[in-house]
Amino acid sequence: MATRNIGLSLGADLCWPAAYEALVSKLDLAIPVDGEEVRFDVERVTVEPFGLRYKPKYDVVLDRVTHWHPTSREWIKKITLMDGVYVLNNPWSIQSVEKHTSYCAMMRLGMPIPETWMIPPKNPRGDTWIVSKSDVEATVARSHKFFDLSAVGRAVGYPAFIKPYDGGGWVGVKRVTDTASLLKAYDESGDRVHHLQAAVNDWDVFVRGIGVGPQVNLVRYDPDQPLHGRYRVDFNFLDGDDWVKAQRITRVINAFFNWDFNSCEMLRSNGELHPIDFANACPDSQVTSLHYHFPTLVKMKVRWSLFCAATRRPMRLNMDWQRFFDVQDPDATFDENLLAYDALAQEHFDTDRFEAFCAEHLGDFDTLAIEYFSSDAFYDVVEAKVRSLYPPHEIRQFTDHFFGMVQFWCHTERDRLGLNPPKEVAPAPEAPAAE
Numbered sequence: 001m002a003t004r005n006i007g008l009s010l011g012a013d014l015c016w017p018a019a020y021e022a023l024v025s026k027l028d029l030a031i032p033v034d035g036e037e038v039r040f041d042v043e044r045v046t047v048e049p050f051g052l053r054y055k056p057k058y059d060v061v062l063d064r065v066t067h068w069h070p071t072s073r074e075w076i077k078k079i080t081l082m083d084g085v086y087v088l089n090n091p092w093s094i095q096s097v098e099k100h101t102s103y104c105a106m107m108r109l110g111m112p113i114p115e116t117w118m119i120p121p122k123n124p125r126g127d128t129w130i131v132s133k134s135d136v137e138a139t140v141a142r143s144h145k146f147f148d149l150s151a152v153g154r155a156v157g158y159p160a161f162i163k164p165y166d167g168g169g170w171v172g173v174k175r176v177t178d179t180a181s182l183l184k185a186y187d188e189s190g191d192r193v194h195h196l197q198a199a200v201n202d203w204d205v206f207v208r209g210i211g212v213g214p215q216v217n218l219v220r221y222d223p224d225q226p227l228h229g230r231y232r233v234d235f236n237f238l239d240g241d242d243w244v245k246a247q248r249i250t251r252v253i254n255a256f257f258n259w260d261f262n263s264c265e266m267l268r269s270n271g272e273l274h275p276i277d278f279a280n281a282c283p284d285s286q287v288t289s290l291h292y293h294f295p296t297l298v299k300m301k302v303r304w305s306l307f308c309a310a311t312r313r314p315m316r317l318n319m320d321w322q323r324f325f326d327v328q329d330p331d332a333t334f335d336e337n338l339l340a341y342d343a344l345a346q347e348h349f350d351t352d353r354f355e356a357f358c359a360e361h362l363g364d365f366d367t368l369a370i371e372y373f374s375s376d377a378f379y380d381v382v383e384a385k386v387r388s389l390y391p392p393h394e395i396r397q398f399t400d401h402f403f404g405m406v407q408f409w410c411h412t413e414r415d416r417l418g419l420n421p422p423k424e425v426a427p428a429p430e431a432p433a434a435e
């Protein structure tokens with residue numbers, strides 16, 4: 001018998017790791033791989049000194065902190081580079097690909113990203129960039145050209161968004177509607193480099209494509225709601241063609257950048273899906289944000305990580321962008337090219353093999369997940385998460401709210417699987433006898 005070890009590299013995460021561990025334990029898998037019975041063990045990773053030649057025990061690591069926790073990120077670089085561990089996500093890609101690169105690359109693939117300009121920082125002498133003050137002074141004096149920001153505003157058009165080129169979490173994002181508000185926003189923008197991006201106007205659907213491996217869950221989103229209400233519970237908000245297209249866009253972006261776990265924000269306007277923010281590797285995974293959609297995310301993580309561990313999926317250390325550029329046909333429509341990119345993405349994620357793996361080994365996963373997500377044990381997990389975020393007088397109310405949303409998911413999931421008893425249809429009342 002062999003054991004595949006899965007490590008969870010965590011930050012403030014409480015709920016998804018608990019649910020993940022419970023589901024893997026409930027599955028209690030013993031899978032034949034190359035004539036050997038393979039079992040799975042899950043453990044939480046600790047941060048501690050390590051020799052660069054030490055051998056880690058893990059086959060797969062699910063990580064949530066690479067983008068801000070340097071020790072974990074450098075540990076992940078070592079174990080992927082030297083020891084063949086498979087990690088979600090690729091640490092070099094996370095470190096080097098900001099929003100800016102993601103826009104450039106997807107523009108080159110023909111995606112309808114809104115018009116976007118980069119603007120040098122208002123304060124190039126700020127702390128962010130300074131290596132040597134005299135170098136900065138010389139560079140600014142010799143190379144920075146005075147520019148007319150209002151001309152950039154006119155080129156981009158209004159309304160527009162000024163936002164950090166490497167942003168996240170809505171920090172420093174401002175909507176501007178004319179020259180005056182653009183100048184004011186720029187004056188306040190400090191030493192960070194920003195983009196000015198044309199707003200997608202009159203959008204009717206905001207959708208987030210949450211991808212884990214080849215799986216993509218589309219969720220309607222409302223940025224105007226408070227944090228716990230932004231992910232909407234809605235069905236059929238895109239028709240079949242747009243649904244497939246939004247999934248393809250998400251999968252292509254993730255395969256292109258070697259992101260196994262990422263979310264892609266798209267706005268639909270005039271029938272076109274415009275991706276606006278898709279460098280979100282390691283997106284929010286908390287039940288307090290995802291509520292109804294939380295079980296689907298945890299299930300996607302379980303399926304993909306078990307597949308990667310069982311099959312010892314080799315980690316793609318390098319990005320290979322040229323393959324995507326090579327299949328681009330300048331005479332084809334974007335939809336046709338997207339199909340070709342998606343074929344590469346499916347190949348990258350080994351979709352056929354993954355689906356065969358799930359069909360063969362995870363047959364009872366859906367019912368088992370319903371059992372878990374409707375249990376008292378899961379209620380306690382939700383409560384622990386709520387307790388960590390909410391004031392004492394709101395703990396009960398929000399625990400019941402988020403758990404209740406997940407119970408609604410259990411109900412729709414039972415419907416989907418045909419497990420709910422058929423609805424009793426009350427007989428139509430007899431028509432009163434005519435007088």
Ligand SMILES: Nc1ncnc2c1ncn2[C@@H]1O[C@H](COP(=O)(O)OP(=O)(O)O)[C@@H](O)[C@H]1O
Nearest residue numbers: 161167168169170171173197198199200223277
């Ligand atoms: N081009 C745009 N058109 C319309 N809304 C936008 C645009 N860019 C940003 N926004 C709004 O601003 C929010 C934050 O911008 P975003 O690019 O997602 O930055 P962050 O990386 O900080 O999340 C988006 O969720 C959206 O509501």
Ligand SMILES: [Mg+2]
Nearest residue numbers: 169170265277
């Ligand atoms: Mg965003």
